[in-house]
Amino acid sequence: MTVKTDLKTLEPLIYDLGAPGRSSPPLLPKCDVPEEPLPAEFTRDDLDLPEVAENDVVRHFVRLSTLNYAIDKGFYPLGSCTMKYNPKINEDTARLPGFAQLHPLQDASTTQGALALMYTLQKWLAEIAGFAACSLQPAAGAQGELAGILMIRAYHQDRGDTKRTKILVPDSAHGTNPATSSMAGFTVVELPSDERGDVDLDALRKAADDTVAGMMITVPSTLGVFDEHIQDIIEIVHGCGGLMYMDGANMNALLGVVKPGDLGFDVMHYNLHKTFSTPHGGGGPGSGPVACNEKLAPFLPGPIVTIVEDGAPDPKAGDDSDIAEELAPLYGWHMPEKSIGRLKAFHGNFGMHVRAYTYIRINGVEGLNAISRYAVLNANYVRALLQDTYHVPYNRICGHEVVLEGRFEDAPDIHALDISKRLMDYNIHPPTNYFPLIVHEALLIEPTESESKENCDNFVEAMKAIAREARENPQLLHDAPHTTPVSRLDEVLAAKQLVLCCRVVKEPASG
Numbered sequence: 225m226t227v228k229t230d231l232k233t234l235e236p237l238i239y240d241l242g243a244p245g246r247s248s249p250p251l252l253p254k255c256d257v258p259e260e261p262l263p264a265e266f267t268r269d270d271l272d273l274p275e276v277a278e279n280d281v282v283r284h285f286v287r288l289s290t291l292n293y294a295i296d297k298g299f300y301p302l303g304s305c306t307m308k309y310n311p312k313i314n315e316d317t318a319r320l321p322g323f324a325q326l327h328p329l330q331d332a333s334t335t336q337g338a339l340a341l342m343y344t345l346q347k348w349l350a351e352i353a354g355f356a357a358c359s360l361q362p363a364a365g366a367q368g369e370l371a372g373i374l375m376i377r378a379y380h381q382d383r384g385d386t387k388r389t390k391i392l393v394p395d396s397a398h399g400t401n402p403a404t405s406s407m408a409g410f411t412v413v414e415l416p417s418d419e420r421g422d423v424d425l426d427a428l429r430k431a432a433d434d435t436v437a438g439m440m441i442t443v444p445s446t447l448g449v450f451d452e453h454i455q456d457i458i459e460i461v462h463g464c465g466g467l468m469y470m471d472g473a474n475m476n477a478l479l480g481v482v483k484p485g486d487l488g489f490d491v492m493h494y495n496l497h498k499t500f501s502t503p504h505g506g507g508g509p510g511s512g513p514v515a516c517n518e519k520l521a522p523f524l525p526g527p528i529v530t531i532v533e534d535g536a537p538d539p540k541a542g543d544d545s546d547i548a549e550e551l552a553p554l555y556g557w558h559m560p561e562k563s564i565g566r567l568k569a570f571h572g573n574f575g576m577h578v579r580a581y582t583y584i585r586i587n588g589v590e591g592l593n594a595i596s597r598y599a600v601l602n603a604n605y606v607r608a609l610l611q612d613t614y615h616v617p618y619n620r621i622c623g624h625e626v627v628l629e630g631r632f633e634d635a636p637d638i639h640a641l642d643i644s645k646r647l648m649d650y651n652i653h654p655p656t657n658y659f660p661l662i663v664h665e666a667l668l669i670e671p672t673e674s675e676s677k678e679n680c681d682n683f684v685e686a687m688k689a690i691a692r693e694a695r696e697n698p699q700l701l702h703d704a705p706h707t708t709p710v711s712r713l714d715e716v717l718a719a720k721q722l723v724l725c726c727r728v729v730k731e732p733a734s735g
């Protein structure tokens with residue numbers, strides 16, 4: 225089999241399509257403002273644009289879009305990233321003109337519907353996690369983390385407690401946790417995991433002193449497990465005067481099962497683009513709301529939505545009227561009194577708020593709980609079916625994801641990467657590779673709650689088939705993927721010199 229490495233051999237560039245005069249003339253409406261010549265420095269006589277008919281343009285880009293793998297094309301078990309489906313109704317609500325065509329600088333009196341939605345979402349997100357307040361500002365999980373850690377810093381500073389310079393971070397934490405802590409100016413103290421994948425309590429006790437500002441812990445951890453001593457951990461950290469940050473990016477393992485606020489956490493962030501089904505990665509901007517208890521509420525990033533005037537009884541509603549008995553309250557913007565400030569222009573990624581609101585609204589309390597039960601069931605189903613084929617280093621009931629080792633004693637040349645690349649030939653997106661760092665040849669797998677038993681079975685069968693191939697024909701794995709438009713890339717080069725657009729380089733005229 226030939227290894228295809230050059231996309232150009234498969235797909236023509238748009239510049240190779242069409243011919244002079246082929247494109248339809250632009251149909252612009254008649255100009256309704258006075259025409260002004262463009263400044264000369266912005267105009268050119270010669271612009272080398274392709275002239276392509278509409279149907280050829282559409283076919284070209286639709287074809288290109290199908291070369292890429294996406295959650296709408298197949299199973300996407302990317303651990304720690306929750307690539308679950310994005311309900312199409314979310315797109316309908318986000319496109320309602322009353323939401324989509326708002327301007328962020330509009331006066332609050334003209335945006336009451338949007339503010340009501342944000343207020344409700346703040347309230348729901350606070351309630352779901354057992355917290356007092358919430359800010360929708362952060363634009364990603366990592367930014368939510370930064371908000372939470374800056375709030376912890378501001379809290380200690382506000383009390384004049386300036387000796388707290390450390391944040392404790394378990395070695396099973398998401399990589400953004402230590403990055404966030406040091407970005408906020410703290411020294412990161414890494415805590416080891418014990419043999420069950422929980423935080424080593426002795427190490428924690430040793431580290432817990434009055435220089436600790438707090439602890440950041442990912443729940444469930446990136447080993448996919450829920451720490452069995454979470455209450456002890458919280459008690460120890462609180463005992464030394466530190467605060468507890470929960471990385472709740474993957475709350476789809478805990479919805480309706482555990483409220484972090486009830487456990488004693490002080491602050492956490494959500495990832496709306498994981499737990500609440502808004503598009504992820506290249507598919508859309510993220511959103512990482514941060515929720516906290518009363519103690520930290522004054523420090524939330526803002527402004528946040530608040531009720532400035534309670535709803536009054538509707539004077540127009542008669543006794544037998546079936547219209548609302550109460551007028552809606554008046555919503556407005558409020559900067560929490562000791563706010564760490566603004567994290568984002570305007571009000572966060574509002575389109576994501578609409579989508580998450582829609583998802584929560586559709587699911588309701590029971591639906592949210594079912595999300596977590598299915599997320600945990602699917603991960604444990606995959607674990608149980610694969611545990612005899614792949615080594616499961618922390619083999620216990622897991623949360624929404626499970627980590628396997630992508631290596632075999634009797635096929636020593638095979639690495640996790642080979643297995644992942646081969647999965648692409650089975651039309652499955654690779655799981656997360658080489659993370660968490662504390663597992664050799666890690667394959668971190670999250671089926672998600674939105675996949676059927678059949679899809680999980682199909683994945684398990686592919687993983688078993690690859691384990692057989694690893695012994696029988698290891699070269700097949702080393703050369704994989706075979707069925708994709710481009711085969712194995714130099715990943716370092718691809719990351720360092722990402723080429724996202726094509727440029728036509730004209731050959732210098734010869735002679």
Ligand SMILES: *Cc1c(COP(=O)(O)O)cnc(C)c1O
Nearest residue numbers: 304364365366398400442473510
């Ligand atoms: C995805 C993730 C993050 C980071 O979220 P981004 O939106 O990518 O910044 C942080 N922690 C955990 C556990 C995650 O899974």
